[in-house]
Amino acid sequence: MATDHALADEMVDAVRSWVDRDVIPNVAEFEQADEFPQAMFNQMCDFGLFGSTIPEEYGGLGLDITTYTRIIEELSRGFMSLAGLLNTHKIGATMIGRFGTDEQRQRFLPRMCDGSFRAAFSLSEPDAGSDTGALRCRAERDGDEWVVNGTKMWVTNGMRSSLVMLLARTPDDRITCFLVEKEPGESFEGITVSRKIDKLGYRGLETVEMSYVDHRVPHANVLGGDEGIGHGREYALSALELGRINVAARAVGVAQAAFDAAMAYSQQRETFGRPI
Structure with a gap:
């Protein structure tokens, strides 16, 4: 079911504002040191992103894939690794949601919504x-x-x-x-x-x-x-479709960041005494 447009826009806007305010100014220290961004992870948990595509009946947000993709673009625009925190988790939740037994869905999916069980x-x-x-x-x-x-x-x-x-x-x-x-x-x-x-x-x-x-x-x-038993390959390949969407959305987010940086630089750069 498609996510309500107003709700989707509100969610994406909240993530975008957070990325601009708290992620972009601090990303270098984590990227260079290869340090886990604990505070950023905590905020992603508060947003409910780890349960973003998990159905509401299990405690998730139940967002559609389009909204999830927009969120991944915004995260990647600031720090692509944040999208990686989500990707394997969402692959796992998708595999359980699609192919798990009723007991497995009830046992695992509710615990996978808040980021404490990744x-x-x-x-x-x-x-x-x-x-x-x-x-x-x-x-x-x-x-x-x-x-x-x-x-x-x-x-x-x-x-x-x-x-x-x-x-x-x-x-x-x-x-x-x-x-x-x-x-x-x-x-x-x-x-x-x-x-x-x-x-x-x-x-x-x-x-x-x-x-x-x-x-x-x-x-x-x-x-x-x-x-x-014996169906692991097809289960994995099915869920990897969502993983590939995540990776594609990362590329769009990184490209947007590169474009924004290039445009900002072009407004400042002068050569031969003239703005470029």
Whole structure:
């Protein structure tokens, strides 16, 4: 359902004003130091952005994708990494909303609305980017649990997340998605953040390598339940549509910032004694 135009404009205007007032003047210190922007994150939580596309019945704002896209543009105009704080979380919420069991939706979505329980998305591996056919991370059934072993790469928000949407290969050689709950931090049970990956840009939020050694996941946390076994790839690709919209909106926001900066400079620059 489309979001009311007046409500959408009010929400976008509030984010735009905040970006102008509090983000743009302070972004350099976080970008250069690769420091997590805690105060900015807190304000995003207060805006309700982590529940922006989650239906109202679960406590979210229930915004349509157009409004969400406009918000991502404004965030990226100020500091693109803020859009990255949201992206993997929204991918996870979308996967649960579309393909989770009723019990999984009730158990996870309400906790994902206020930013205190954030999701990471974990598909890529050292030898497998988006190529699910090359995945080596494995999950084997052991009673009411699955035992996970493997290494995942380029996990955005991996250290600070409380939930990881993990794609792993099961003994039938199919890909299944597991809802891996954990405590935020560098290690939890069989999970270790084995390396932080430095980046030329897109700084201020962590991108990490994560290792799983005999980590146990309840069978109840197979996305989609029994019917979800072997369908992880299609679930992930479906939700990645929203992730690609997020990335495209970032590009528009960054382009707008570049245009605004160029226009401002052109009004100040003089050459050969004349304004350009």
